[in-house]
Amino acid sequence: MEQAHELVFIGSLLLLAGIVAGMLSTRVGAPLLLAFLGLGMVAGDDGLGLHFASTSTAYLIGSAALALILFDGGLHTRRRVFRLALGPSVVLASVGVAVTATVAGAAAVFLLQLGWLQGLLIGAIVSSTDAAAVFLLLHQRGRDINERVAATLETEAGFNDPFAVFLTTTLVTLASGHGDQSFAELLYYLAREALLGAAIGVGGGMLLVQLVNRLTLAGGLQPILAMAAALCLFAGTQLIDGSGFLAVYLAGLIAGNSRLKSSQTILRFHEGMAWLSQLVLFIMLGLLVTPHRLLPQAPAALGVALVVILAARPLAVWICLTPFRFTVQERLFIAWVGLRGAVPIFLAMIPTLARLPHSEVYFHVAFLVVLASLVLQGWTVAPAARWLRLEMPSDKRHGHRLDLEIAAAGSREISAYRVPAGAPALDRSFEQLPLPRRTRIIAVLRDGVVMNRAQLDRLQPNDVVLALTPPETLEMLDKLFAERRGPLAETALGDFVLDPNVPMATVVDLYGLPATLSDRAKTVGVFLRQRIGRRPVIGDRIHLGLVDLIVRALDDDRITEIGVVLEPERDPLDSVSIRRRLKRLAGGARRVVRRRRAAAGAGGPHSS
Structure with a gap:
């Protein structure tokens, strides 16, 4: 009994220490997950002497933790974001993972003196990214990034884990001598795993929504019901050889974009569970490793890490995203922040559980690759976003929406918001609030008193607003009543605001901008949309003469x-842009050809 108390005491002490370490790491700009991992290593065999060496226990805890992290990721992914990034994310999560695994595997073959099967296994283990780590780094500084880039990274993270798991388990089977399947059979197993995961995830998400909305439970049980359902979906899908990771992510996506009773309670609970899962997972992985035993593989593992960061990931991103018309800045950022997190270390346990020869090498290399990625990439995420001009004001989605369970008629529902200081809703009079379509404010409470709409001039901080709105417009209301933080919110999106219905000719004449006659006949909004050439997101910009339009x-x-x-900073890629150099060369070549043709015409048989 005393031993049980000691375990509870040590476990809770480690969690408290992890939270404090996270606070300290935030102050110095260090990655939070690196702090959690470092704490586990300090507390382990080579530090304070806590011994933890059960790979099977670590795999069990890691599976549950990753399932909860993916479920929370799905809950917080908006349907618009998912649609925006579905195509590029699926390609990155399949072709991208395969390219990364191949290039990293080739590096492992030569650096670690392994066979091709063993080298490719290491490549598969380190091929998966951890976008959750990227957003932790950005949000701890109160910053966000371009929505298209964020959506691609976020959705890729939900999709690439299943493919990395499939590659790893397939190569482990082949390495153990039990695999004699043909390539067609392997493709069949992959397709079956993905289809089962997708079908069970979508169906399970719909069933979860019905359970939460129809069952009458105590308030505290609804988020627990959602968590239990997520873990059940994950484990059940895995048992029938489907992708449990894909299933739990899609279930969270379906639930998060549906009407849920006590939705804010469920979201806050699972956000806390995702933090707890990250904390437990990384401390446990730090405990599992013995630092002095990493040294023999350190030089080769560092080489593999550099190949992954500087060659494999950029190559995969360039191959996968070029057809989707991402800008050079966007592709560079996505390539750089392909951060390795818990998943590679988790996958490195599979060879150990399968009792493969040299399984310790796989684990140590994966651990060192993750460590190098957190140090090198983790510390530079925010500067890279700033340098590539992808940094946006922080969007505190759902931060001030209150949990209100009042059913409305038809296809609309009632939502409540407490207006924070600095919210965009405070910038305009009450009658001029930019409300989404089919949205109506039905009451405003100030100090507990319902205000008379006829006497209400402006909203004030701490007012409670009740709005009748369709579910699909909630995200826009969230932004209207969200808090803006820092000067970036005022400057990152332009020095002043321009109405998109203003004629382009007016803007061209006012600022002396270059434009064709057809462009002058358009409105500024139509012109900007056509120049972007794809579905626009907040932060998209074009450079025109002496100004930027955003x-x-x-x-x-x-x-x-x-x-x-009015005075945009110089594009950081202007001096290195191959495209611009090629355009200049092509333009020069065309001018030379025209001059030669003109000279040939002047010197022809009809010239005097």
């Missing part, structure tokens, strides 16, 4: 506000 606000896919930067 998408500042959207209503669905319609541009509603345009920011204007």
Whole structure:
């Protein structure tokens, strides 16, 4: 009994220490997950002497933790974000993972003196990214990134884990001598695993929504019901050889974009569970490793890490994203922040559980690759976003929406918000609030008193607003009543706001901008949309003469506000852009050809 108390005491002490370490790491700009991992190593065999060496226990805890992290990721992924990034994310999570695994595996073959099967196994283990780590780093500084880039990283993280797991388990089977399947059979197993995971995830998510909304439970049990259902979906799908990781992510996506009773309670609970899962997972992985035993593989593992960071990931991103018209800055950022997190270390346990020869090498290399990625990439995520001009004001989605369970008639529901200081809703009079379509404010409470709408001029901080709105417009209301933090919110999206219905000719004449006659006949909004050439997101910009035009606000896919930067900073890639150099060379070549043709025409038989 005393031993049980000691375990509870040590476990809770480690969690407290992890939270304190996370606070300290935030102050110095260090990655939070690196702090958690470092704490586990300090507490382990080579530090304070806590011994933990059960790979099977670590695999069990890691599976549950990753399932909860993916479920929370799905809950917080908006349907619009998912649609925006579905195509590029699926390609990155399949072709991208395969390219990364192949290049990293080739590096492991030569650096670690392994056979091709063993080298490719290491490549498969380190091929998966951890976008949750990226967003932790950005959000701890109160910053966000371009929505298209964020959506791609976020959705990729939900999809690439299943493919990395499939590659790893397939190669482990082959390495153990039990695999004699043909390539067609392997493709069949992969397709079956993905289809089972997708079908069970979508169906399970719909069933979860019905359970939460129809069962009458005590308030505290609803988030626990959601958590139990998520773990059940994950484990059940794995038992029938489907992708449990994909199933639990899609279930969270379905539930998070549906009407849920006590939705804010469920979201806050699972956000806390995701933090707890990250904390437990990384401390446990730090405990599992013995630092002095990493040294023999350190030089080769560092080489593999550099190949993954500087060659494999960039190559995969360039191959996968070029057809989707991502800008050079966006591709560079996605390539750089392909951060390795808990998944590679988790996958490195599979060879140990399968009792493969040299399984310790796989684990140590994966651990060192993750460590190098957290140090090298983790510390530079925010500067890279700033340098590539992808940094956006922080979007505190759902931060001030209150949990209110009042059913409304038809296809609308009632939502409540407490208005924070600095919210965009405070910038305009009450009658001029930019409400989404089919949205109506039905009451405003100030100090517990319902205000008379006829006497209400402006909203004030701490007012409670009740709004009748369709579920699909909740995200826009969240932004209207969200808190803006820091000067970036005022400057990143332009020096001032331009109405998208202003004629382009007016702007061209006012600022002396280059434009064709057809461009002058358009509105600024239509011109900007056509120049972007894809579905716009907030932060998209084009450079025109002496100004930058930036998408500042959207209503669905319609541009509603345009920011204007009068003295834009120089594009960081101007001096290295191969495309611009090729254009200049092509332009020079065309001018030479025209001059030669003109000279040939002047010197022809009809010339005098």
